[in-house]
Amino acid sequence: MDKIFKGVLEFQQEDFETHRELFSQLGREQKPHTLFIGCSDSRVVPTLITKTDPGELFLVRNVANIVPPFGSAARDGGTTAAIEYAVQALDVDTIVVCGHSNCGGCAAMNMDPAELDLLPHTREWLKISAEVPERVTQKLRSNDPAEREWLTEQLNIVVQMRNLLTFPYVKEKVVAGTLNILGWYYIIETGEVLNFNDSTGHFELVT
Numbered sequence: 020m021d022k023i024f025k026g027v028l029e030f031q032q033e034d035f036e037t038h039r040e041l042f043s044q045l046g047r048e049q050k051p052h053t054l055f056i057g058c059s060d061s062r063v064v065p066t067l068i069t070k071t072d073p074g075e076l077f078l079v080r081n082v083a084n085i086v087p088p089f090g091s092a093a094r095d096g097g098t099t100a101a102i103e104y105a106v107q108a109l110d111v112d113t114i115v116v117c118g119h120s121n122c123g124g125c126a127a128m129n130m131d132p133a134e135l136d137l138l139p140h141t142r143e144w145l146k147i148s149a150e151v152p153e154r155v156t157q158k159l160r161s162n163d164p165a166e167r168e169w170l171t172e173q174l175n176i177v178v179q180m181r182n183l184l185t186f187p188y189v190k191e192k193v194v195a196g197t198l199n200i201l202g203w204y205y206i207i208e209t210g211e212v213l214n215f216n217d218s219t220g221h222f223e224l225v226t
C-alpha cells in the first residue's frame with residue numbers, strides 16, 4: 020500500500036509539474052476523442068499503449084471488455100451508462116473495443132460453470148458473451164489450447180463491436196460516418212496491437 024501513496028507524491032512532484040498547463044486547461048471540461056472499452060486486466064494500460072494524454076480517452080474497463088447489448092441496464096448500468104455518456108454527451112468520434120492476449124475473463128468463458136463457484140458475479144457477467152465459446156468450438160481447426168485461447172479473445176472483441184450497434188445512437192452515428200468503431204487485440208508480451216479489418220474479417224498488425 021505504501022507504494023501507491025508514494026506514487027501519489029511522486030506524481031504531484033514530477034508528472035503533474037510537467038503537465039501543469041494541460042491539467043489547468045482540463046480542470047473545467049473534458050473533450051475526449053475516443054471511448055476506449057478495455058479489460059480490467061492490470062497489464063492493459065490504455066494511455067500507455069496509445070501514447071495519449073489525460074483528457075483524450077474516456078475509459079470503460081470491465082472483466083473481458085464486454086459491451087452488454089442496449090437495454091440491459093439492469094445487468095450492467097455502469098458500462099452502458101458510460102457508453103451513453105461518451106457518445107451522447109461527449110460526442111466522441113471513435114470507439115475502441117480492446118481485448119488482449121492471456122485474458123483471464125476470456126479463459127473463464129471456456130470453463131465449466133462449476134469451476135466459477137467462488138466467482139458468482141464473474142460467472143453471471145460472462146454470460147453476456149455466452150455465444151463466444153460456442154462459436155469458437157465450431158470454428159476450431161485443432162485441439163491446440165492456444166488456438167482456443169486467441170480465438171476466444173478475438174471473437175469476443177468482434178461480438179462486442181456488434182453489441183455496440185444495438186445502441187440506436189451509436190448505429191445512427193456509424194451510418195452517418197461521424198463515429199468509427201475499432202476492434203483491437205493487444206498482445207502483452209510483444210506490445211503489438213492488431214486491428215480488426217471489417218472487410219477481411221481478420222485482425223491485422225498495426226504498423
Ligand SMILES: [Zn+2]
Pocket residue numbers: 058059060082083084119121122123124125
Ligand atoms: Zn482480460
